[in-house]
């Protein structure tokens with residue numbers, strides 16, 4: 001029975017279900033606000049545009065997908081410096097691939113090429129590259145992004161790129177694989193097995209990144225892949241931790257903690273990492289508790 005029941009006799013029966021406290025105007029305003037919010041919801045597709053590039057190997061022009069400036073919303077960071085984003089993961093769009101000859105590289109390295117390197121790519125990749133990697137889909141899936149980065153890794157090997165460039169592509173492959181694991185739909189058939197395999201791939205990429213960056217330390221000048229020495233030292237420590245190489249992880253992180261040029265931000269990160277290394281080492285039963 002409505003609160004106004006009994007008023008039917010007065011000819012007001014239609015109003016008997018009227019709510020005492022809900023204001024029609026307010027209801028309308030709420031609905032409008034909801035509609036606006038729905039309309040404002042940005043999709044990944046809207047964050048992407050096609051950019052024309054020229055391949056330094058075959059001189060052909062092609063289009064590549066690029067994330068619009070300011071569209072990726074940062075929501076956090078993993079211990080190995082992978083930034084997590086909302087709506088669109090810019091990592092997926094970082095490998096540029098020439099669909100004509102198969103040359104690929106991370107965008108920051110794409111145009112740097114000696115004539116000898118171009119020749120090696122032409123001979124070893126271009127000569128047999130069949131293409132067919134581009135789809136009409138407006139966005140890249142993680143699997144597509146991983147494939148593009150694998151081609152970038154292949155190009156770094158063929159053109160005999162610096163250890164750091166190879167390591168950086170491996171690190172990005174690890175991050176992409178992590179992104180894939182995090183976004184696998186719950187109803188994926190064989191979900192556990194796929195997760196398990198992806199996790200193994202991720203660790204293999206981390207192991208290669210660790211090896212490459214460790215080599216880069218002694219052979220290359222800083223900045224390396226845009227990182228200063230302390231940032232890279234921190235990163236290598238975390239990669240060692242992920243691989244269970246706790247002694248190496250501790251050695252690298254103490255360098256960051258004792259360095260005079262460390263700022264408070266990196267010191268804070270380093271202290272957190274050191275605690276994590278200690279905890280994990282304990283959990284793995286590698287240290288004896290006093």
Ligand SMILES: [Zn+2]
Pocket residue numbers: 055056057058059060098099100101102103
């Ligand atoms: Zn090309």
